[in-house]
Amino acid sequence: MATIYDIAKEAGVSIATVSKVINQTGRISDKTRKRVQDVMKRIDYQPSVVASALTKKRTYTLGLLIPDIANPFFAEVARSIEDHAQLMGYSLVICSTDNDPSKEERYVNVLRQKSADGIMIATGDRNDALMKQLLKLKVPIAVIAREMPALAVDTVLVDDYLGGYLAASHLIELGHRSIAAIAEDLSVMSSRERVRGYRQALEEHGIAFDESLVAVSPFHVEGGKKTALNLLGRPNPPSAVFACNDLLAIGVVQAARERGLSVPRDLSVVGFDNTIIATIIDPPLTTVAQPVQEMGSQIVQLISQEIDGNKSSKQRIVLLPELVVRGSTSAV
Amino acid sequence: MATIYDIAKEAGVSIATVSKVINQTGRISDKTRKRVQDVMKRIDYQPSVVASALTKKRTYTLGLLIPDIANPFFAEVARSIEDHAQLMGYSLVICSTDNDPSKEERYVNVLRQKSADGIMIATGDRNDALMKQLLKLKVPIAVIAREMPALAVDTVLVDDYLGGYLAASHLIELGHRSIAAIAEDLSVMSSRERVRGYRQALEEHGIAFDESLVAVSPFHVEGGKKTALNLLGRPNPPSAVFACNDLLAIGVVQAARERGLSVPRDLSVVGFDNTIIATIIDPPLTTVAQPVQEMGSQIVQLISQEIDGNKSSKQRIVLLPELVVRGSTSAV
DNA sequence: GTGAAAGCGCTAACAC
DNA sequence: GTGTTAGCGCTTTCAC
Numbered sequence: 001m002a003t004i005y006d007i008a009k010e011a012g013v014s015i016a017t018v019s020k021v022i023n024q025t026g027r028i029s030d031k032t033r034k035r036v037q038d039v040m041k042r043i044d045y046q047p048s049v050v051a052s053a054l055t056k057k058r059t060y061t062l063g064l065l066i067p068d069i070a071n072p073f074f075a076e077v078a079r080s081i082e083d084h085a086q087l088m089g090y091s092l093v094i095c096s097t098d099n100d101p102s103k104e105e106r107y108v109n110v111l112r113q114k115s116a117d118g119i120m121i122a123t124g125d126r127n128d129a130l131m132k133q134l135l136k137l138k139v140p141i142a143v144i145a146r147e148m149p150a151l152a153v154d155t156v157l158v159d160d161y162l163g164g165y166l167a168a169s170h171l172i173e174l175g176h177r178s179i180a181a182i183a184e185d186l187s188v189m190s191s192r193e194r195v196r197g198y199r200q201a202l203e204e205h206g207i208a209f210d211e212s213l214v215a216v217s218p219f220h221v222e223g224g225k226k227t228a229l230n231l232l233g234r235p236n237p238p239s240a241v242f243a244c245n246d247l248l249a250i251g252v253v254q255a256a257r258e259r260g261l262s263v264p265r266d267l268s269v270v271g272f273d274n275t276i277i278a279t280i281i282d283p284p285l286t287t288v289a290q291p292v293q294e295m296g297s298q299i300v301q302l303i304s305q306e307i308d309g310n311k312s313s314k315q316r317i318v319l320l321p322e323l324v325v326r327g328s329t330s331a332v
Numbered sequence: 333m334a335t336i337y338d339i340a341k342e343a344g345v346s347i348a349t350v351s352k353v354i355n356q357t358g359r360i361s362d363k364t365r366k367r368v369q370d371v372m373k374r375i376d377y378q379p380s381v382v383a384s385a386l387t388k389k390r391t392y393t394l395g396l397l398i399p400d401i402a403n404p405f406f407a408e409v410a411r412s413i414e415d416h417a418q419l420m421g422y423s424l425v426i427c428s429t430d431n432d433p434s435k436e437e438r439y440v441n442v443l444r445q446k447s448a449d450g451i452m453i454a455t456g457d458r459n460d461a462l463m464k465q466l467l468k469l470k471v472p473i474a475v476i477a478r479e480m481p482a483l484a485v486d487t488v489l490v491d492d493y494l495g496g497y498l499a500a501s502h503l504i505e506l507g508h509r510s511i512a513a514i515a516e517d518l519s520v521m522s523s524r525e526r527v528r529g530y531r532q533a534l535e536e537h538g539i540a541f542d543e544s545l546v547a548v549s550p551f552h553v554e555g556g557k558k559t560a561l562n563l564l565g566r567p568n569p570p571s572a573v574f575a576c577n578d579l580l581a582i583g584v585v586q587a588a589r590e591r592g593l594s595v596p597r598d599l600s601v602v603g604f605d606n607t608i609i610a611t612i613i614d615p616p617l618t619t620v621a622q623p624v625q626e627m628g629s630q631i632v633q634l635i636s637q638e639i640d641g642n643k644s645s646k647q648r649i650v651l652l653p654e655l656v657v658r659g660s661t662s663a664v
Numbered sequence: 665g666t667g668a669a670a671g672c673g674c675t676a677a678c679a680c
Numbered sequence: 681g682t683g684t685t686a687g688c689g690c691t692t693t694c695a696c
Contacts, residue, residue, distance in 0.1 A: 051689035070411040079402040383673035
């Protein structure tokens with residue numbers, strides 16, 4: 001690998017001069033700049049970020065903590081973040097934690113050792129100890145698609161409450177009165193908010209809230225299916241289900257099928273996230289869309305401001321979800 | 333951030349000693365080792381990888397070039413690679429290139445500047461210039477799920493030919509005689525091989541190969557759908573379709589539905605990859621499974637050996653695909 | 665406009 | 681067993 005010394009020698013200047021043309025700092029005559037640039041191009045010289053990081057204290061690397069990159073929703077979020085990060089000159093290190101606090105901690109330590117410029121977090125609601133630590137260490141962090149109510153931290157998320165409200169309202173307008181909800185995990189804020197929005201819609205329309213219609217499920221297809229099978233096996237099964245994410249919703253659709261029910265004729269289903277999956281299944285899923293592109297853009301914005309230090313106070317950016325009506329819902 | 337000097341001072345030793353306990357090199361008495369370790373723990377000291385990288389020439393970072401992390405197949409591959417990389421002490425920088433040579437080049441330059449220890453490539457078949465360059469630069473590389481026939485480079489992939497053969501044989505055994513194939517892109521080796529396997533199966537069973545039944549399509553759902561609509565609109569539509577990946581297969585299923593055909597009663601469909609999507613749709617998709625876990629494990633193995641230099645020659649590891657029979661295929 | 669030199673946090677050779 | 685010291689490839693002051 002060529003170093004700055006090779007370039008300097010070849011161009012007949014000092015390494016300081018080369019450094020200045022690389023970083024476009026100081027004042028260099030057009031003539032020497034051109035000469036240096038030519039040499040760099042000819043040698044195919046790539047300045048070492050690791051060397052410059054040592055003095056500049058910048059690695060141009062961002063960590064992304066997510067539950068699982070193989071989960072379609074988070075994969076889409078990651079892609080959006082990657083693109084925006086790239087535009088701002090950052091690379092992305094992905095860290096799939098499975099929401100496991102010990103993996104979270106291990107990954108955070110790796111990111112610290114590698115001097116990541118910032119860490120974006122979409123995992124570990126329960127683990128606010130982690131974030132407190134990061135905050136104390138002054139590591140720039142930003143949270144996406146999660147809510148950390150008690151912590152002063154930059155956040156971008158969707159209005160989950162509104163999302164739940166939109167989903168339930170849609171079903172109510174279609175004439176449904178017995179609407180179940182399947183949540184991922186009520187200890188997770190966003191899940192709770194979605195259910196709260198659902199409940200609010202019911203109440204506004206004078207529908208009594210039935211606690212037993214709210215179920216909690218592991219957040220994958222199987223979980224949704226099992227939970228829905230229970231719900232549908234009740235004496236008075238619901239005519240519609242609001243699932244807190246698309247994977248759960250698919251599970252509900254599968255459960256309906258297994259019970260010999262047709263979606264949407266016998267059972268309406270609304271999901272959440274609007275992942276690729278929602279468009280792929282049959283019937284296509286009515287779901288609450290998160291503006292993933294915008295979220296990626298905003299979080300990269302937030303963390304890069306945080307890194308640059310031109311940021312007086314923390315922000316919480318709340319984006320509005322949108323209901324996407326497809327084929328999995330219909331009038332009773 | 334605490335440095336090695338802080339630890340040394342606090343523990344009353346030299347920085348060399350601290351370095352030795354960090355790296356478990358040299359000989360240190362148990363007593364001083366313990367003292368140093370205690371201090372490190374107390375201060376929550378994280379050794380700087382960027383500083384050590386400068387002398388060790390190791391960043392413990394691997395680049396992963398893929399078409400799109402939001403594509404379920406590649407997301408699953410990435411997850412597998414991430415896990416195995418982590419076990420070997422490496423972090424993963426993901427680079428979604430959209431198969432765009434200019435993005436590939438940009439990402440490769442970033443990875444070089446950051447001194448990534450190695451680059452894993454699952455993108456850009458056409459772009460063997462890129463790989464030649466990397467090879468010449470002595471950057472450790474390994475290719476996954478792609479084939480670079482003319483290049484001496486470590487590779488792990490599935491036997492695509494066998495995969496196509498398995499898919500077609502399955503359909504033939506079910507009594508199908510008019511079997512279409514939809515390929516992603518015939519300039520891509522793996523696609524070509526899958527079609528070749530399909531063709532071989534036909535010939536072995538004395539079924540005349542009909543060129544017009546092989547179609548090429550953009551590799552997403554919409555593409556598969558459009559292509560399948562054409563195929564199904566022919567005077568003698570096929571009774572079965574082998575699609576070269578699950579996304580295309582979904583498109584075929586959607587097309588069938590649009591034509592009022594039932595899958596598998598009127599049309600059998602086989603996919604490739606066995607992504608989460610195959611299990612989610614209705615009917616669940618019969619598909620050729622790639623052993624994603626094993627592939628991730630193998631490629632990390634290969635590249636880490638390459639990095640460590642204990643590797644005399646390049647290898648090409650060919651894993652065997654397996655047909656997973658689900659509900660999208662049936663006898664004619 | 666340009667260059668000399670100190671220093672970023674660490675490793676590794678060598679001395680003791 | 682432990683410490684001294686010269687780099688690793690770059691940035692940044694400060695002189696000229």
